[in-house]
Amino acid sequence: MTEQPDSGEAVSAQTFLDQPDHASGATELARQLRRIRGLVSGADFEDLSAEIELARELADRIENAATPHPPAQYDSWGVPEHIASNPVIGSRNPAAPPLDAVVFPDGTVRADLTLGVEFQGPPGCVHGGVVAMLFDEMLGLANAAAEHIGMTVDLQVTYSAPTPLDTPLRFEARQERVDGRKLWCAGTLHAGDTLCASVRGMFVTPRWMLDGDQSKPIEG
Numbered sequence: 001m002t003e004q005p006d007s008g009e010a011v012s013a014q015t016f017l018d019q020p021d022h023a024s025g026a027t028e029l030a031r032q033l034r035r036i037r038g039l040v041s042g043a044d045f046e047d048l049s050a051e052i053e054l055a056r057e058l059a060d061r062i063e064n065a066a067t068p069h070p071p072a073q074y075d076s077w078g079v080p081e082h083i084a085s086n087p088v089i090g091s092r093n094p095a096a097p098p099l100d101a102v103v104f105p106d107g108t109v110r111a112d113l114t115l116g117v118e119f120q121g122p123p124g125c126v127h128g129g130v131v132a133m134l135f136d137e138m139l140g141l142a143n144a145a146a147e148h149i150g151m152t153v154d155l156q157v158t159y160s161a162p163t164p165l166d167t168p169l170r171f172e173a174r175q176e177r178v179d180g181r182k183l184w185c186a187g188t189l190h191a192g193d194t195l196c197a198s199v200r201g202m203f204v205t206p207r208w209m210l211d212g213d214q215s216k217p218i219e220g
C-alpha cells in the first residue's frame with residue numbers, strides 16, 4: 001500500500017501488477033542482469049577478459065537450459081508470461097527499468113522510479129525516447145485500470161524540462177475519456193516539483209478484441 005502525498009490526504013493505493021518471483025529464478029536473474037547493465041554502460045574498467053568468459057559461459061548455459069517462448073505463441077494480454085517480457089514493466093526482462101505501478105481508487109496510476117545511466121540521452125538526463133516509452137506503458141496501465149484497453153494510435157509528448165538521471169521520478173497517468181472503441185489518456189512526469197514532461201495519448205480497442213479477447217485477463 002502507498003500513500004498519495006500530493007492529494008493532501010492519505011489515499012491508499014493498490015499494487016497494480018502482482019509479479020511474484022518466478023519459481024525458476026528468472027526474476028532474480030533479471031535483477032542481477034540489470035545490475036550488470038548499469039555497471040557496463042556507466043563505468044570504466046581496466047580489463048574485463050575474465051568477466052567476458054564468465055558472461056559467455058553464463059549465456060551458453062542459459063541458452064541450453066531455455067525452452068524458448070516465440071512471440072507468435074503470445075496471444076493474451078496481461079497474463080503473467082506476457083507481462084514478464086514487457087520492456088517497461090516486465091519483471092523478467094532485464095531491459096525493463098522495471099516500472100512498478102500502483103493504482104489509486106480514482107483510477108490514477110502512479111509509478112515512482114529512478115533511472116540510471118543506461119537510460120541516458122543528453123548528458124545526465126533521461127533519453128526522450130525512454131520517457132515516451134514509459135508514458136506509453138503508463139497510459140496503457142491507466143486503460144487497464146479502467147478496464148477498457150486498447151492499442152496506441154497517437155502519443156504526444158511535451159518535454160518541459162530535462163529529466164534527470166539518478167533522481168526519484170514520478171509518473172502519473174489516467175484515462176480521461178472513452179467514446180466507443182476510442183480511449184483518451186493523459187499523464188505527467190515530475191522530478192520533485194519540476195514538471196519534466198506531459199503526455200496525451202489516444203488508444204483504440206481493436207475490432208478483434210471485441211470478439212472476446214478483451215475478457216482475457218489484465219491483472220490489476
Ligand SMILES: CCCCCCCCCC(=O)SCCNC(=O)CCNC(=O)[C@H](O)C(C)(C)COP(=O)(O)OP(=O)(O)OC[C@H]1O[C@@H](n2cnc3c(N)ncnc32)[C@H](O)[C@@H]1OP(=O)(O)O
Nearest residue numbers: 078136137140141144151152153154204205206207218219
Ligand atoms: C497489463 C498490460 C498492459 C499493457 C499496456 C501496453 C501499452 C503499450 C501499448 C502499445 O505499445 S500498442 C503498440 C503500438 N500501436 C500499434 O501498433 C497500433 C497500430 N494500429 C492498429 O493496429 C490499428 O489501427 C488498430 C487495431 C489500433 C485499430 O484498427 P481497427 O481496424 O480495429 O480500427 P479502425 O481503423 O476502424 O479505427 C477505429 C476508429 O479509431 C480511429 N483511429 C484509428 N487510428 C487513429 C489515429 N491514429 N488517430 C485518430 N483516430 C484514429 C478511426 O478513425 C476510427 O474512428 P471512427 O470509428 O470514428 O471511424
